[in-house]
Amino acid sequence: MSQSTSTMGNEKIKSSRRKFLKTAVTLAGATIGYTWLKSSKVLLFAAEPKDESLPYYGIVIDIQKCIGCGNCAKACKKENDVPVEPFFFRTWVEQYTVKNDGKVNIVSPNGGIDGFTQTVPDEDIFKSFFVPKMCNHCSKSPCTQVCPVGATYESPEGVVLIDEKYCIGCRYCVQACPYGCRFIHPVKKVANKCTLCYHRLKKGLAPACMETCPTGARMYGNLRDKKSDLVKFLKEHTTQVLRPNLNTGAKLYYNALSSEVR
Amino acid sequence: MEPHYQHLYDILAHSQGYIFPNEIDLQWGILIVVYPFITGLVAGAFILASLERVFKVKILKPTYQIALLTALSFLLVATMPLISHLSQPQRAYEIMITPHSSSAMAIFGFVYLWYLAVVLLLEIWFDYRHSMVVWSNEKKGIMKWVYKILTLGINDISPRTVQWDRKLGHIITIVGIPSAFILHGYVGFIFGSLKANPWWSSPLIPIIFLFSAMVSGIALVMLVYMIVSFFRKKVVDLNVLDTIGKYLFFILILDFTLESLDQIHRIYEAEESFEIIKLLVSGKLYLTLFVAQGLIGTIIPLITLVFLQFYKHKIKLQKTMYFIVSILVLIGVYSMRWNVVIGGQLFSKSFSGFTSFKVGLIGLDGTLMAAFWLLLPIGILTFLLWLLPPWKMVKEED
Numbered sequence: 001m002s003q004s005t006s007t008m009g010n011e012k013i014k015s016s017r018r019k020f021l022k023t024a025v026t027l028a029g030a031t032i033g034y035t036w037l038k039s040s041k042v043l044l045f046a047a048e049p050k051d052e053s054l055p056y057y058g059i060v061i062d063i064q065k066c067i068g069c070g071n072c073a074k075a076c077k078k079e080n081d082v083p084v085e086p087f088f089f090r091t092w093v094e095q096y097t098v099k100n101d102g103k104v105n106i107v108s109p110n111g112g113i114d115g116f117t118q119t120v121p122d123e124d125i126f127k128s129f130f131v132p133k134m135c136n137h138c139s140k141s142p143c144t145q146v147c148p149v150g151a152t153y154e155s156p157e158g159v160v161l162i163d164e165k166y167c168i169g170c171r172y173c174v175q176a177c178p179y180g181c182r183f184i185h186p187v188k189k190v191a192n193k194c195t196l197c198y199h200r201l202k203k204g205l206a207p208a209c210m211e212t213c214p215t216g217a218r219m220y221g222n223l224r225d226k227k228s229d230l231v232k233f234l235k236e237h238t239t240q241v242l243r244p245n246l247n248t249g250a251k252l253y254y255n256a257l258s259s260e261v262r
Numbered sequence: 263m264e265p266h267y268q269h270l271y272d273i274l275a276h277s278q279g280y281i282f283p284n285e286i287d288l289q290w291g292i293l294i295v296v297y298p299f300i301t302g303l304v305a306g307a308f309i310l311a312s313l314e315r316v317f318k319v320k321i322l323k324p325t326y327q328i329a330l331l332t333a334l335s336f337l338l339v340a341t342m343p344l345i346s347h348l349s350q351p352q353r354a355y356e357i358m359i360t361p362h363s364s365s366a367m368a369i370f371g372f373v374y375l376w377y378l379a380v381v382l383l384l385e386i387w388f389d390y391r392h393s394m395v396v397w398s399n400e401k402k403g404i405m406k407w408v409y410k411i412l413t414l415g416i417n418d419i420s421p422r423t424v425q426w427d428r429k430l431g432h433i434i435t436i437v438g439i440p441s442a443f444i445l446h447g448y449v450g451f452i453f454g455s456l457k458a459n460p461w462w463s464s465p466l467i468p469i470i471f472l473f474s475a476m477v478s479g480i481a482l483v484m485l486v487y488m489i490v491s492f493f494r495k496k497v498v499d500l501n502v503l504d505t506i507g508k509y510l511f512f513i514l515i516l517d518f519t520l521e522s523l524d525q526i527h528r529i530y531e532a533e534e535s536f537e538i539i540k541l542l543v544s545g546k547l548y549l550t551l552f553v554a555q556g557l558i559g560t561i562i563p564l565i566t567l568v569f570l571q572f573y574k575h576k577i578k579l580q581k582t583m584y585f586i587v588s589i590l591v592l593i594g595v596y597s598m599r600w601n602v603v604i605g606g607q608l609f610s611k612s613f614s615g616f617t618s619f620k621v622g623l624i625g626l627d628g629t630l631m632a633a634f635w636l637l638l639p640i641g642i643l644t645f646l647l648w649l650l651p652p653w654k655m656v657k658e659e660d
C-alpha cells in the first residue's frame with residue numbers, strides 16, 4: 001500500500017514538474033519574444049509615453065494667425081545659437097501664394113527673418129498665407145529610428161533631442177526627416193534641430209518662438225492634460241499634421257492647413 | 263567669409279523653385295557615391311569567384327583567385343569613404359559599441375566584419391595555406407618570415423590536411439554567397455528604407471543594388487584578368503572572357519529589367535512625388551541616367567555582348583570589345599550609384615524645387631579624395647597579386 005502511494009506521489013511530482021517546466025518555458029519564451037520585439041523597433045515602432053507624471057508636449061500652429069513677421073525664426077536663432085547664415089534653421093516661415101492659374105509660389109527668403117514682400121501681382125492671387133515650420137516632434141520619428149548610435153532620442157516629455165557629445169555626424173537623420181527640420185551645425189559639426197527650447201521648458205518658460213510671436217499663432221501644451229489650452233484648441237478646431245501618409249506620429253498640429261503645404 | 267558658406271551661397275543662387283532652407287547643403291556627397299560602388303564591386307567579384315567554386319565552372323579557374331583578391335582589396339577600403347565623410351570621424355567606433363537596434367545603418371560594421379573576417383580572409387587563407395607553407399620553405403630572408411607568419415604556424419601539408427583546407431574553403435564559399443548577397447542588399451536597404459525620400463524608398467532598391475553589384479564586380483574581374491594577363495605577357499583566354507561575358511549579359515538583363523520595373527512602377531502609380539521626379543530625371547539627371555547609365559552602361563554593353571556571342575572571327579577584336587564593355591559597364595554602375603545618392607538629394611522634400619550639387623576638387627569630400635579611395639584598392643590588389651600570385655600556387659589535383 002505504502003509502496004503504491006509513494007509511486008502515485010512520484011507521478012504527481014513528475015506531472016507537476018512537467019507542468020512547471022512547460023509554464024516556465026512558455027513564460028521565458030514569451031518574455032524573450034516580447035523583449036526582442038520591444039527592442040527591435042524596426043518591426044514595432046509606436047509611440048509609448050513613458051512617465052505619466054510628466055507632461056507630454058504637443059504643438060499647435062494656427063495658420064490663420066500668422067502674419068509672416070519672422071520674429072519666431074529670428075528669436076530662435078538668437079536663443080539657440082544657430083548660425084545666422086540662411087542655410088541653418090530650427091524654425092522658419094514659408095509664404096504660399098496660390099495663383100489664379102492654380103500654380104503655387106512658395107518662398108522663404110532667409111527663413112522669413114527679414115519679413116516678406118509679395119512679388120505676385122494682386123490680380124493674379126487666388127489666396128496667400130504663411131506657414132511657420134519647425135520640428136514636428138514626432139512620436140514615431142523617422143530621424144530617431146535611423147540614428148545608428150542612438151544619439152537622437154525622444155525625451156519622456158515627447159521632445160526629440162540630440163546628444164551633441166555622441167552624434168557621429170553621419171547625416172542619416174537629416175535624410176530621414178521628411179520635413180527638412182534637421183541640419184548639420186557648421187561649427188559644432190553634429191546634427192542640430194529644434195528642441196522646443198527644452199532648456200526653457202524645464203524652467204517653466206515658453207519656447208522662444210512662441211514667447212515672441214505677436215499674434216499667438218504658436219502654442220504648446222500638455223497633450224495628457226485634457227483641460228489644457230492645447231487640448232481645448234484641438235477639440236474645437238479641425239487640425240491636421242504635415243504628410244500624414246508617412247505615419248510619423250507628428251505632434252505639431254496645424255489649424256487651417258491648406259493642401260498645398262508639405 | 264568662410265569658404266563653406268560661400269559655397270552654400272553659390273548653390274543657393276543656383277537652386278530652382280522652393281527648397282526647405284536646411285536642404286541647400288547637400289548631406290551626402292561623392293564619397294557616399296563611392297561607398298556603395300566599392301561594396302558592390304566586392305560582392306560582385308566574390309559572387310563570380312563562388313560560381314567557379316560551388317558550381318564548378320572549371321573554365322573560370324584562371325579568374326578565381328584574382329576575383330577573391332580583388333574582392334579583398336576593395337573590401338579593405340570600403341569603410342574609408344564612409345568614415346571620412348563623418349563630421350565626427352573620431353567617434354566612428356560608437357557604431358560598433360553602442361549600435362542602435364532600430365537603425366538600418368547600425369549593423370553595417372557587423373555585416374562588414376563578418377564578411378571581411380569570416381568569409382573573405384578565411385576563404386583566401388584556406389585557399390593559399392598550402393602554397394604559403396611551400397613558399398615559406400622556398401623563400402629566403404624577410405619573405406620567408408612573411409609567409410611563415412601568414413600561415414599562422416600551421417605548416418602541415420599532408421594530403422589529408424590539404425584536403426581539409428579545401429573542404430573548409432568550400433563550406434566558407436557556401437556561407438559566403440548569402441553573405442555577399444546580404445552585404446550589398448543591406449547597403450541598398452539603407453537607402454530603400456527611408457520613407458522620407460520617394461526616390462530611394464522602394465523595396466526593389468536592395469535587389470537592384472545587388473544585381474548592379476554583381477554586374478560591376480563581374481565586369482571588374484574581367485578587366486583585372488585582362489590587365490593582369492597583359493602585364494604577365496600571357497595570352498588572355500577567350501573562352502574565359504566568353505563565359506564571363508555570358509554571365510555579365512544575363513545579370514545585366516536582370517538588372518536592367520528590375521530598374522525598369524522600378525521606374526515603370528513609379529510612372530504608373532504617379533504618386534505625389536511624381537512631378538518632381540519627372541523633372542529630376544528629365545533635367546538634372548538626364549546625362550547621368552539616360553546617357554551614362556542607360557546608353558553607355560547598359561544598352562551598348564548588352565548589344566555588344568550579344569554580338570560577341572555570335573561573332574567569332576578576329577580574336578583580337580573580340581578581346582578589345584570585352585575590354586571596352588567591362589569599362590562601359592563600370593561607368594554605368596558608377597553612374598547608377600551617382601543617380602541614386604546624389605539624385606535623391608537634388609530635389610526638395612517639399613517636392614517644389616531643386617538644390618544643385620557642385621563637387622569640389624579638394625577637401626575630405628572632394629573628387630581627389632574619392633579618386634584616392636577608388637585607386638587605393640587597385641594599389642592593394644597589385645600588392646596582393648605580388649604577395650600571393652595565383653599563377654605560382656601549388657597545383658592540386660581535383
